[in-house]
Amino acid sequence: MPSFARVGEPERPGALSRRGALGAALALGLLGGAASAADDPLPVTEIAPGIFVFQGAHEEATAANLGGIANLGFIIGGAAVAVIDTGGSAAEGRRLLAAVRRQTALPVRWAIDTHFHPDHALGNAAFAGPDTTIVGHANLPRGLDARAGTYLDGLNQALGNAAAGTTIVEPMLLVRDRLSLDLGGRALELKAWPPAHTDADLTVLDSATGTFFAGDLVFLQRVPAIDGSLRGWLDAIAGLRREAGIARVVPGHGPPSAPWPGALDDEERYLRLILDETRAALAAGRSLDQAVATVARSERGRWLLFDDYNDRNVATAYTELEWE
Template sequence: MFEAVLTLCLGAAGAADAPANGGPPPCRDLLLPGYEAPTEAGCTAALRAAPPDRAAMAGGTPDCRPVGDALAVEEIAEGVFVHAGLVAEPDRDNRGDVANLGFVIGARQVAVIDTGSAAWMGEALWRAIRQRTDKPVTHVILTHMHPDHVFGASVLEVAGAASVAHAGLTRALADRQGNYLESLARLIGPVALLGTEPPQVVLAVEDAAEIDLGGRRLHLRAWPLAHTGTDLTVFDSATGTLFAGDLLFDRHTPALDGSVRGWLAVLDRLQREAGGEILRVVPGHGATALPWPDGAAPLRRYLDTLARDTRSAIAAGLRLSDAVPRIAASEADRWELFDAYNPRNATVAFTELEWE
């Protein structure tokens, strides 16, 4: 198989990124989705028949190459595939591959759930889909605003998919995307970030929505302030699979960017309102799938501990700086990346709960 690619270099994207020694700038081959063909000639003919606008915008000329690397995915239920990101902080070695992503194949269409930290991940996810089906990818569903879940979406949008998200995501991401992209460029390197653009949400979910992929429906639910203010879950009723995004963590220390009380309330509502229908849940980080509700027990224990210890520190009159090292310290040996995330969580929880 062959695919169309466009070579984009840092010198072309911004002179500030050009090598100081005057050597050739580092480059990356960007996938132009939708031109795949069994032969190079077929791919080239497709490019000639419908030249991509993206190539003109980037100032380059696309050509056809053998298909590049695809993301590794696991089929966790019939037609439901998940890529397990590393339990790690984004860096130049992993290029931001630190979150779980997935897709669901229906009788007529495909929906993607989360897209990774950069365009290269959307490209590799597209290849994984194309290895399994030639059905159109019609929807990209973003479970929340965090950069490790949203910045591969534009690749799939170019291929014709409509991005779907919580009604609050567009504004929340607009307020943060500059800082997110700057941070990612520093962490994973500017070359890995080449071609990355913010998603353009066209379907904003206020409360609930459904997507019919043909023979299977995805049920989308927007939640109140919890992990973030933009959390959205995706339930595939055909297999009983819930994509929870970062409303569920496995192994990776949970990251609180919203409300600890709200997060616990959402977990309660999920178990109360849909507990009997959910057979498995895909966390935003960690295992590809966990049983429900047992898979949520470690997260609930952590959040309960976080809230309890925070209230105790406030009641004891501790200052924030003195309270943070003590809050949820008993959980340290049960999670990875604890020192990177628990102090932030303690700070958020203290700020929230001191006004109860």
């Protein structure tokens, strides 16, 4: 792997400052990253030496799953731990921290958000404290700010009392290009991507094992969700195929430790079909509603949660492509 210079800097968080989030964390006894004895550790699997992954459910967020619908992980180095995605609620974040503590007493020095979606970043409150730096793409604070009310209202409706303590905690260290983190004899290489799944996608590569945390740039089994740029995502897939040193991938959703680069094939087929069929609908003068009713329907039996997301994906693609 190339030697990456650290390109990231602590910046002022957005309009939703960390002060309120940290106050809430203090009230809950979370500051400093201490898991309560009552927190049941998330079940994790060691997919490579020192790398543990929790596989999220292919569901929408509920009180039963605590918003635990995304894959989360942590990597143990010689001196510190890095968490990759913190979960869909403060409660799930505490369970993730409890899983870390079951494996090691080393400090959690970094909590890395692969993007701003709630199932990946709303567990940040469980890690907020002076000893843990939350890391994200340079666009991540803006994305959280714009969606904060919607995310928290939706979580409160879905989880009820189980959403208690969940607040917006933004990253302090922002990555604009590449950033190298040292866990103590173990280097992690972070890369910020142009708009694709979102406009704040960040990936993490463990150089020691070739394990690649792709966030939601890679979906398996559960249908991909477009919240950035369809064309940009296809460009990112081409770029991902060129990345060196990857042996296995942890997708944002789906079985962890998937083979590389074959894990990209299904979502690339789906996204390219949306591109081609949406362009054809536009060329034929079809309306948005007509496109939504027809585009990518041949994929319906291939993906979980297809009916929940395909219409929105097509609408997003139509809006992006109509001015080509």
